[in-house]
Amino acid sequence: MASVKPLLFAFTLTVASCAAQTPLNPIPEAVQKACDPNYKPYTGGPITSGPPMPFSVALCEHGIDTSETSLIAALKNSDPVVRSLAAYQLVLNRKADGIPGIQAIQNALPSESNARARMGMASALASVGDPLGAKTLVSMCSDASLSLEDTVSVVNQIAIAEYSRPNFISTGVCADVVLAEFDRASQSYQRTELVSVLSKIYKNVPKEKADRMVTDAQNLLADESPSTRMEAGRALAEMDSTASIDLMRNAIQKEPGSGIRLMLQLQYLTLLPSAIKSMPKAQADLKIVELQGLLQDKDRQVRTLASHGLAQVGSTASFELIRDALLHEDDPSLCTGMQRDFLALLPSWYKDAPKSQTGPIIAEAEHMLAGYLPLVRMDAAHALAQIGSISSIDSIRAAIRNEKIDGARVSM
Helix, strand or coil, rough: CCCCCCCCCCCCEEEECCCCCCCCCCCCCCHHHHHHHCCCCCCCCCCCCCCEHHHHHHHHCCCCCCCCCHHHHHHCCCCHHHHHHHHHHHHCCCCCHHHHHHHHHHHHHHHHCCCCHHHHHHHHHHHHHHHHHHHHHHHHHHCCCCCHHHHHHHHHHHHHHHHHCCCCCHHHHHHHHHHHHHHHCCCCHHHHHHHHHHHHHHCCHHHHHHHHHHHHHHHHHHCCCCHHHHHHHHHHHCCCCCCHHHHHHHHHCCCCCCHHHHHHHHHHHHHHHHHCCCCHHHHHHHHHHHHHHHCCCCHHHHHHHHHHHHHHHHCCCHHHHHHHHHHCHHHHHHHHHHHHHHHHHHHHHHHHHHHHHHHHHHHHHHHHCCCHHHHHHHHHHHHHHCCCCHHHHHHHHHHHCCCCCHHHHHHC
């Protein structure tokens, strides 16, 4: 069996909670200490996100250790959550000769009656390339008797397995069931769940079904539910539906909620560069002007995406606008991205730039050789090399000498 580190994101149990919330299943600190030798109590401010709880800690709360004997026995536990956790931990524990744990999951899976536990066991097996795991997930995704929530979960698990092993399994097998669920969905929460997985299936289906998915997402831009509208925008951006760009812009203009409007705008800006590349020049120029104006937007994420978009479409006419935005940016966290956009456009801008303007620009690029992130330092060296800046040789040599990251130093 191939030794590939599994992507086990399916059963994420989060230790942290948002400031005004508590964990769904809070684990007492004493149990945490007993179960996890590396446990350290959190003493900072409010937590808004956190790492997944290790499967071993979750199992320990149920009195189950991580020995193979204990985990194999846990595959028959009365709690379906425990049965799933045991399968994941057995996969994590496996060694080159650790076949018994995998075989135990294979033996337990056919008789598992709980959909979530069956999904967990199958996902654990699929993560290590086991055919039974893949076969079970495919079978579940074709099962019209599953609840909508379980169907969506299976799509997500197949997408995880597909990401890890592209030729092993495909979300395309779920298309018919998901589209049938769309036809039956009468509640907004159902439409939200379904549209959230469209982009995971889209690339693996024939054009007719792909077009149907785009149409379904487009229609949901006008859904009564704000969360459904937001997910529809995300789906269209992830499906790279450039044909939807005007519909998304209209949806943004009509959106009454400021939070949803911002999220739709971010998805629109993510999609816009691809759309610009396929537009007639006159229309593309108008969209570029739109992006240029957003370099001054009050929202930092919008400013970032506007800058990235202009760099992606190679808008040398926007070079000095990005430079000006960078010089006046008061949010340090945005500077790295804008610096990379500035450097990406520099070689094209330089070809036609008046010589009187190139000196200060080269000096700024040389300054970025000492940037905070290695990607900026590498980009600066590449840009200076592309424009043939002989005067920058000593600066690049010094940057190579001072570079601590091996990969960045080799790239320079």
